[in-house]
Amino acid sequence: MKFINYLASITGIGAYPLVSLFIFLLFFIAVGVFVFKGRKEYFKYLEELPLSNND
């Protein structure tokens, strides 16, 4: 049995690419909002993480 048959038998597979694109857009808008609205002290804390060891 060719590989194609397994994929073709998925119901409504044609919508997958569109759904993927939609998830991508939403996700990046959300990341953008987070980055620009995030609090300064929080990022300050995170960026100091590698420097908190004394070695």
Place this chain on the structure above:
Amino acid sequence: MTDNNKSHNLEKFSYDNTIVKWFAYATIVWGIVGMTAGLLAALQLVFPVLNLDLPYTSYGRVRPIHTNAVIFAFVGNGIFMGVYYSLQRLLKARMFSDFLSKVHFWGWQLIIVLAAVTLVLGKTTGKEYAELEWPIDILIALIWVVFGWNMFGTILKRRERHLYVAIWFYIATFVTVAMLHIVNSIEIPVSFWKSYSWYAGVQDALVQWWYGHNAVAFFLTTPYLGIMYYFVPKAVNRPVYSYRLSIIHFWALIFIYIWAGPHHLLYTATPDWAQSLGVVFSVMLIAPSWGGMINGLLTLRGAWDRVRDEVVLKFFVVAVTAYGMATFEGPMLSLKNVNAISHFTDWTIAHVHVGALGWNGFLTFGVLYWLIPRLFQTKLYSQKLASMHFWIGTLGIVLYAVPLYWAGIMQSLMWKDFTPEGQLRWQFMDTVTKMMPFYAARAVGGTLYLVGTVMMAYNLVKTIKAGSFVANEEAEAAALSTTYVAHEKDHWHRAIERRPVQLMILSLVVVAIGGIIEFIPAFLVKSNIPTISSVKPYTPLELQGRDIYLREGCYTCHSQMVRPFRSETARYGEYSKAGEFVYDHPFQWGSKRTGPDLARIGGKYPDSWHFNHMQDPTSMTENSKMPAYPWLLEDQVDVSSTVGKIKAMQKLGVPYPEGYADIAAADMEKQARVIAASLQNDGITIEADREIIALIAYLQRLGKDIKGEKKETAEK
């Protein structure tokens, strides 16, 4: 911010430095081995005598040894060195299990040794950068899981609630490499050291370059970006320039990178939409890549004066700059008009090496120079020697890349050059001869780079001898409270940062999207691969010949893909169609034309030409740089494997008649005798059971099906 951490008593624990030390040693040793193999391959192109007329040392086997060694052995061990050091410290926890660390280390070294031995012996799948055969593929998957298990175990028992951005890059690396490796390695075993790719032709090409490109993305780039985000701030002793930028960098990079694979297949017989998708996403890649580069370089803000004195910073600055150059060049090479010139030439090789020598190599060297003195509680043996390494290495990169840029563009323009009368101006061989001074210069550049690496090894050995190793570095930190007290304005992304498993799943979703969109239509839509009725499965003898072609790594120098350009159709014949490759498990389009394209070689020369050419290439083409293959005249074809091979192909959907496997050997013998007789007519006496006969059968078949179609049409 640290309320959750501070509310508890400090716990004492220790960091495991031994595993870091082992991976560091392996990085140095395999680095030298891999680079030496690369230098040998470079010299073989100038002096074919260095192929030694032996199967084990011929270019087609040395080149995959070089690529596999530098990618998976040198950079691979470099990744683990950086991850095992930084992960423990960023999470304030010892690695989850010392036993798993050991299994990971020794398992990875075993894979490397098995890879080296099998590649020397010609056991290969014939898919670039995924040449290792199925038992090793399974071992890689298992050891990779051990690495992930150990990493996630550490993350789960961490003493720092928030995951620093470097760890995100490590998680994305783990999950994506697992996905790429498994999907691309789906193959059907024929014997213990032989398998056929599950995919064929166009589909195989799309999957392979989705894998191949993302091996660059998720093996050579994302883990090294994680290392950059940890070690550059460490070495400069100041935080990364912009943490916000690093978040955008991470998500944008992993999402966009996964789509860019088809830019390796521009103007080939892949569907146009897939090519366009590859181009668009490749161009988009400039943004996150340069965001990362700027973030790395600007971390040195206010500390640039220290670059003058500190050799580690010198290496880091050149590494990050090389990353910037390579990631600007990559999208440019993805533009179709540029790719029309660059593809199949040494321009690509130069591009890759700016990334490999500059970004991966120099970042690794910088980390080693920073790390080893710390692990051994001493100072670097010689700053001066390290500085010399920096300069000789930089000079090596320039001397490596510049000649190849020049030569690549020159050769491409020669391939495309027509006389006013409309004839191709240059024979292919003319263009090869012109390359020699440039290949020689490249080998000088490579030698300098290797000498620098050996100098580093000496410097580090001296440092190690002078120091005393701290196997378990004492540390203390508060344990995490079991309940997390959320802040008033907590944001969803912060929640993800605290939850590594969700972060992994989200990363997988993000990278899977690109793959799904690329593959599903290619597998589903029949119009993507129009069938050609005259294209028939290979005969058993041709199939055996094809496997010899794979074994000898012919694809490392010869493409089988005529692009639709006048200069190519005039030189090689009609451009390649997707339907011609439906029985090619795996596809053999190649990525480099050190020698001419072979897609239409069938019937171009008599059998005797191929015989003489394989025995001694210069007897047919003066100044040829191709290795000789005298062993093909002596070794017999393994007839016993034929039944298994035909049956495997049948399982993959190749339409051999039912029960054909049982009579295949007889067919094979018949066809072999015809070729032996044709050679006899030209005065060459050879047994019909020799490998050369099978190889000739395969070469004479290439591109013939479509000629048959034309004949059929004419007859109608």
